[in-house]
Amino acid sequence: MEMRALGRTGTRVSELCLGAMTFGREADEATSKAIVDRFLDAGGNFVDTANVYSLGVSEEITGRVLAGRRDDVVLATKVRFTMGDGPNDVGLSRRHIRMNVEASLRRLGTDWIDLYQVHCWDNHTPLEETISTLDDLVHEGKVRYVGASNYAAWQLAKALGIAALRNWEPFVSLQPEYSLVTRDIERELLPLCRDAGLAVLPWSPLAGGILSGKYHQGQDLPKGTRGGDTEEPITFTYRLDDRAWRIVDAVRTVADEIGKTPAQVALNWLAYRPGITSPIIGVRNLGQLEANLGAIGWRLEDEQLKALLWASAFPRGYPYDFIEYADS
Numbered sequence: 001m002e003m004r005a006l007g008r009t010g011t012r013v014s015e016l017c018l019g020a021m022t023f024g025r026e027a028d029e030a031t032s033k034a035i036v037d038r039f040l041d042a043g044g045n046f047v048d049t050a051n052v053y054s055l056g057v058s059e060e061i062t063g064r065v066l067a068g069r070r071d072d073v074v075l076a077t078k079v080r081f082t083m084g085d086g087p088n089d090v091g092l093s094r095r096h097i098r099m100n101v102e103a104s105l106r107r108l109g110t111d112w113i114d115l116y117q118v119h120c121w122d123n124h125t126p127l128e129e130t131i132s133t134l135d136d137l138v139h140e141g142k143v144r145y146v147g148a149s150n151y152a153a154w155q156l157a158k159a160l161g162i163a164a165l166r167n168w169e170p171f172v173s174l175q176p177e178y179s180l181v182t183r184d185i186e187r188e189l190l191p192l193c194r195d196a197g198l199a200v201l202p203w204s205p206l207a208g209g210i211l212s213g214k215y216h217q218g219q220d221l222p223k224g225t226r227g228g229d230t231e232e233p234i235t236f237t238y239r240l241d242d243r244a245w246r247i248v249d250a251v252r253t254v255a256d257e258i259g260k261t262p263a264q265v266a267l268n269w270l271a272y273r274p275g276i277t278s279p280i281i282g283v284r285n286l287g288q289l290e291a292n293l294g295a296i297g298w299r300l301e302d303e304q305l306k307a308l309l310w311a312s313a314f315p316r317g318y319p320y321d322f323i324e325y326a327d328s
C-alpha cells in the first residue's frame with residue numbers, strides 16, 4: 001500500500017485506514033482479529049477507533065488484537081461523546097479529556113496514542129481549555145499528534161489560529177464525513193485543509209454501505225446489513241434520496257464498465273481525490289475487507305470521473321458560486 005504523510009508531520013500512514021467501529025458490534029473479536037491481521041499483512045499501518053464505539057469495547061478489542069504488532073501501527077482514537085450519566089462524562093473539558101485519555105490508553109493496552117482526535121466540536125468548553133490540554137498530552141508523551149473531527153471550517157480555522165498564536169500543538173488532521181454522497185466539505189473544509197496542510201481522513205467513505213450497491217430503489221433494505229438491521233440512519237447525515245440513487249446508478253455503471261465492484265469504484269474515487277490522505281474503511285467481515293483492498297492501485301479514467309462528479313453534483317451556493325464567477 002502507498003504511504004502518505006500524516007499532514008505536515010513526519011509520520012507516514014497507509015492510503016487506506018482501517019476503522020474499528022464494527023469491532024464488538026457487527027464483528028466479534030475473532031473476526032476483528034482476522035480483519036486487522038489481513039489489513040496489516042496487506043501493507044496497511046493505520047487504524048482508527050474511538051472511546052465511544054460500543055462504549056469502550058472497540059478500543060479493548062483493538063488493543064488485544066494489536067498485541068505484538070503495536071509498534072507497526074499508527075493508532076488513532078477519539079474523545080468527546082458521552083461515556084457515562086454524569087454532567088462531566090461528555091465534552092472536551094480538561095477534566096473529561098484527562099480521564100478519557102487514561103481510559104483509552106488502558107483499554108488499548110498501550111503507553112501512547114499516535115493520533116488523538118476530538119470527535120466533534122464542543123459548544124460548552126472554551127477552545128483554549130481543550131487545545132492547551134491536548135498540548136500537555138503531547139508534551140507528556142501520551143499522545144503523538146492531535147486531530148479534529150466533525151468541525152465546521154470556522155471552528156477549525158479558529159483552533160489552528162489559537163494553536164499558532166500560543167505555540168501549542170496544532171491539529172494535524174481532520175476526520176470529516178466525505179464520500180460521493182456527502183460532498184459538503186468541498187465548500188470550505190477541504191480547501192482549508194489543503195491550504196493549512198492538514199491530513200484528511202474521510203469517514204463513511206461508502207456512505208455507510210449505500211455505495212456498495214447493495215440497496216435497490218423501491219426494495220426493502222436487506223437483513224444482515226447496517227441499513228436493514230438497525231433503526232439508526234445508514235449514514236448520520238444523508239438519506240436514500242433521489243440524488244443518492246442517481247449516484248448509486250452512476251457508480252454501478254462505471255463499475256460494470258471496468259469490471260470492478262461499486263464499492264471499489266466509490267473508494268477509488270475518494271482515495272485519489274486531491275487533498276485526501278486515507279479514507280477510513282469499515283467492514284464487518286474478511287470478505288468485505290478483501291474486496292475493499294482492491295479499491296486502490298489503479299486509476300479511474302477522466303470520463304468515468306466526470307460521470308461520477310456529474311451524478312453527485314450538489315449546490316455550492318453563496319459565496320462559492322460568486323467567487324468562482326469573479327475568478328472566471
Ligand SMILES: NC(=O)c1ccc[n+]([C@@H]2O[C@H](COP(=O)([O-])OP(=O)(O)OC[C@H]3O[C@@H](n4cnc5c(N)ncnc54)[C@H](OP(=O)(O)O)[C@@H]3O)[C@@H](O)[C@H]2O)c1
Pocket residue numbers: 018019020021022026048049119149150175202203204205206207208209210212214224225226227263280281282283284287288289291292
Ligand atoms: N468521526 C466520526 O464521527 C465517524 C463516524 C463514523 C465512522 N467513523 C470512522 O470511519 C470508519 C468507517 O465508517 P463506516 O463504517 O460508516 O464506513 P463505510 O465504508 O461508509 O461503511 C461501512 C459499511 O459498509 C458495508 N460494506 C463495507 N464494505 C463493503 C463491501 N465491500 N461490500 C458490501 N458492503 C460493504 C458494511 O456494512 P453492512 O455489511 O452492515 O452493510 C460496512 O460496515 C469507522 O470504522 C470509524 O473508524 C468516524
